[in-house]
Amino acid sequence: MTEHTTCVVVGGGPAGMVAGLLLARAGVEVTVLEKHPDFLRDFRGDTVHPSTLTLLDELGLGEKFDAVPHSEVSAAGFPTEDGGMMKIADLTRLKVPHPYIAMVPQWDFLDLLAASALKEPTFTLRVSTEMTGLIRERGRVAGVRYRSGDTDGELRADLVIAADGRWSTARREAGLEPKEYDCPFDAWWFRISRAENEGQGMLTPRMRHRRFAVPLPRQGYFQVAYLSPKGQDLREGGIEGFRENVVEVCPEFADRVHELATMDDVKFLDVRLNRLHTWHREGLLCIGDAAHAMSPVGGVGINLAVQDAVAAATLLADPLRRGGVTGAELAKVRSRRLLPTMLVQGLQRLLHRSVMRPVMDGKRNGPPPAMIALLSRFPRLTAIPARLLGIGFRPEHAPAFARRAQEPA
Numbered sequence: 001m002t003e004h005t006t007c008v009v010v011g012g013g014p015a016g017m018v019a020g021l022l023l024a025r026a027g028v029e030v031t032v033l034e035k036h037p038d039f040l041r042d043f044r045g046d047t048v049h050p051s052t053l054t055l056l057d058e059l060g061l062g063e064k065f066d067a068v069p070h071s072e073v074s075a076a077g078f079p080t081e082d083g084g085m086m087k088i089a090d091l092t093r094l095k096v097p098h099p100y101i102a103m104v105p106q107w108d109f110l111d112l113l114a115a116s117a118l119k120e121p122t123f124t125l126r127v128s129t130e131m132t133g134l135i136r137e138r139g140r141v142a143g144v145r146y147r148s149g150d151t152d153g154e155l156r157a158d159l160v161i162a163a164d165g166r167w168s169t170a171r172r173e174a175g176l177e178p179k180e181y182d183c184p185f186d187a188w189w190f191r192i193s194r195a196e197n198e199g200q201g202m203l204t205p206r207m208r209h210r211r212f213a214v215p216l217p218r219q220g221y222f223q224v225a226y227l228s229p230k231g232q233d234l235r236e237g238g239i240e241g242f243r244e245n246v247v248e249v250c251p252e253f254a255d256r257v258h259e260l261a262t263m264d265d266v267k268f269l270d271v272r273l274n275r276l277h278t279w280h281r282e283g284l285l286c287i288g289d290a291a292h293a294m295s296p297v298g299g300v301g302i303n304l305a306v307q308d309a310v311a312a313a314t315l316l317a318d319p320l321r322r323g324g325v326t327g328a329e330l331a332k333v334r335s336r337r338l339l340p341t342m343l344v345q346g347l348q349r350l351l352h353r354s355v356m357r358p359v360m361d362g363k364r365n366g367p368p369p370a371m372i373a374l375l376s377r378f379p380r381l382t383a384i385p386a387r388l389l390g391i392g393f394r395p396e397h398a399p400a401f402a403r404r405a406q407e408p409a
Helices: 014-025 049-059 063-068 108-116 169-173 234-249 303-321 329-360 369-377 378-391
Strands: 002-010 030-033 071-073 077-080 085-090 101-103 123-126 131-137 140-148 153-162 185-193 206-208 211-218 221-231 267-269 283-285
Touching: 002 014, 002 140, 002 378, 014 049, 014 211, 014 303, 030 108, 030 131, 030 153, 049 063, 049 071, 049 303, 071 211, 077 378, 085 169, 085 369, 085 378, 101 153, 101 211, 108 123, 131 153, 131 169, 131 267, 140 221, 169 283, 185 211, 185 329, 206 234, 211 329, 221 234, 283 329, 303 329
Parallel strands: 002 030, 002 153, 030 123, 153 283
Antiparallel strands: 071 101, 077 085, 131 140, 140 153, 185 221, 185 267, 206 211, 211 221
16 A cells, blocks of 8 residues: 655654644645554653743643643752752743743643644644655655554655654664764663652752662652663662662652562663764654654753754745755754754763762762852852753744644643
């Protein structure tokens, strides 16, 4: 079975859904392929930053997003020995409509984008449909092969957008190999109950005894990232050993760590930090994690992926409406997004070296003393990391063709 569309997006994550929504609003015929039957998968990136919240306002979806149950984090910092808190990033200092990070299940965010996109006559979402290969003709990518249930088919397109994550099949099929950067840790995700107002509004990493954990306050529970040295398999110690590790770094969880019944309650993330040198082949463009896998530090992965999608739609909508895109036009997306990506990854690598690795090596139990002294003396400087975290180096805004009046919640 062979079909045709103008643009096929591989992957229904944040990058893929935003690209599909914006291109459909431009009148481009676009089909998004999502290999799962729905978006309901836990422990995905759930942080929606001020730059993305502003974009949702521009798309007319801000009120609907506000109606989705979520928690808000307005600052990040570290506990001090006297029981207090030292802020390192204060988002309330930002002059933006939403000076906070919204913590929302990714599936709710994607459901919102999908519902809006499906109102566009040129948008199609195919779930339970997995890309199995690329179609090539005359030296360019001309579409994808896919499997949906027991059916195999071909979907030919003027452009394939690879938004299928850090283990991208489309990227591999295109022969694109990212450069890997050193990342000293992996992440083990789990959830544990949270008392009302406990940790409210504050992101507070914990560092003790060579251990590092980040409890993210959610409605009714903490979503916790426990970081372990790269390659260390914590499953070998069983659930009892894992609980002991958690209590060592987060002693306040001693009364509830029993909620982790087995290691099945803990999800492993092989943390990667990499970047493609070239983001495209003729007829194919990589965005989001397919172009640059991000460390979980700062939770910026979703927001960089969304900004890639906005840049791609802004630059490519007109060429697609005219009947096709050239390699030079695809290269403009990388040119526009490369510097912000490099700067964020550079900042993450710096934090890996100056904070994460020394803690795991047992050299200290917190950030560098010079950082603490500087921010303690000049608290207004907390606006700088807040801006880097919440807005980034080059925030993208919705193009005119994609803007809409606010839809009521």
